[in-house]
Amino acid sequence: MEAQKVADAFGLGRATSLSEPVARGEVGEIRRLETERGSYAVKQAFEPLTTEEVADLEAAGAFHRACWDAGIPTSEPMPAAHGGVVAEVDDEHVLAYSWVELDQPDTDLDPAAVGALVAQLHDVRHPMAGPMDAPVHEWFEAPIGEREWKGVLKASRAAGAPYADGLAELLPALIEVEWILTPMRRLQVCHLDLWADNLRRTRDRGLCILDFENAGPADPSRELAMVVFEFGQGDQLRQRRLYDAYREEGGPGRVTERGDASMAVAQLHHIGHRHLTMWLGARDPEARARSLAGVEEFLGGPLLLPDVDRLVAAVNG
Missing domain, CATH: 3.30.200.20 (Phosphorylase Kinase; domain 1)
Structure with missing residues (x-):
């Protein structure tokens, strides 16, 4: 161009x-x-x-x-x-x-600042019209399913995938946590991609939200739980600080049960499944290496049922 x-x-x-x-x-x-x-x-x-x-x-x-x-x-x-x-x-x-000058993705951002910013974002009420009035996309709430997970594992073993043993070891826990996935109820327009890639520190030390292209209908409580997981780093003190700052800023979301972590689980599983299938279908070393990096990230940082329970307990004191 x-x-x-x-x-x-x-x-x-x-x-x-x-x-x-x-x-x-x-x-x-x-x-x-x-x-x-x-x-x-x-x-x-x-x-x-x-x-x-x-x-x-x-x-x-x-x-x-x-x-x-x-x-x-x-x-x-x-x-x-x-x-x-x-x-x-x-x-x-x-x-x-x-153009915004950004630092590299970092989950170690100040959790209180992240919580307050997400509350401000959720306070932007946008009309649910046109594409925004469509059903919630399966990427954000549907499970991969036991049959598909086992099929990917079988194909990975047949292809000699270097991650096959790790996937086999983790598979029962991946299938177990998908039982918490339920359809969303209270909907408003949300960002839907608030991972560390898209919520970053700028060079002047402020925060910046990027990449709104996936925005659509969702339950703000589930987006909140996803942010608590990403930036809480499994530390219950960080998780509670983020959640408390969100509530103090007037955010509408509340994390009270396992199902509130559904969107985080669904997204992580769909992202991981995509990398797995892309590795299997890769036609050149560069594409395969890029997919393998995604697979390793997924297998190295899953959100499992014990993690969900600790998160819910942390934000509820």
């Missing part, structure tokens, strides 16, 4: 440079665009998006804008010149955001 074409697509003035990719995820990569008006993060999807996927991104972008307008510390979503937030440049779908 040409730098000026990207700048024109978002009305950002005269472009001076567009970098090579500086970061990548599973579905896209980020480049840094420099223009006369400043620096911007340009996110480009690896594959062309469907009409439905573009509609989902537009809905998520509207929520992101509402959070920005409410004063949530985040990168500003840039409006596309022809409306919305998704622009098409040389048949590629792109989004643009103000």
Whole structure:
């Protein structure tokens, strides 16, 4: 893509440079665009998006804008010149955001600051309309299931996967904890991806929430439990400090039972399952190494039933 074409697509003035990719995820990569008006993060999807996927991104972008307008510390979503937030440049779908200098992902952030910020985020009430009024996606509440887990283990053993023994050892506990998964009840628009990759410290020591592209309907209590798990680090004191700060800031979520950890379990399991199947289907050493790193992270930091019980006990004193 040409730098000026990207700048024109978002009305950002005269472009001076567009970098090579500086970061990548599973579905896209980020480049840094420099223009006369400043620096911007340009996110480009690896594959062309469907009409439905573009509609989902537009809905998520509207929520992101509402959070920005409410004063949530985040990168500003840039409006596309022809409306919305998704622009098409040389048949590629792109989004643009103000550039923010960030530290590396870190789960050791101040838990009280994290709790207060998530409470402020949950106080942004966005209309449940259009794509935001759709059912909760299975990624956030459905189990993988015993049959599928055993099938992946069998395929991994047949392929000589280096993680097969570790997966076999952990499998009974993975299947056990999925019994707590239940459908969500009280819904509002939530971020849905508040892991350490997307809630980071900035270079000026503040906090910043990134990547709203997965935003959608969810129970804020379950998003809260997920954040308590991620940034509590299994330390009950940290977990309680985060939870108390969230409540003191007026956050609407409450963690009172095992089922409130459902979204954290479901997401971790779907992420892990995705890496496992990607390792099995990888066609080159680079893709296989990237998938293996994801598998090892999943197997090394699971959320199991005893962890859930300790978390619920911690936040309830």
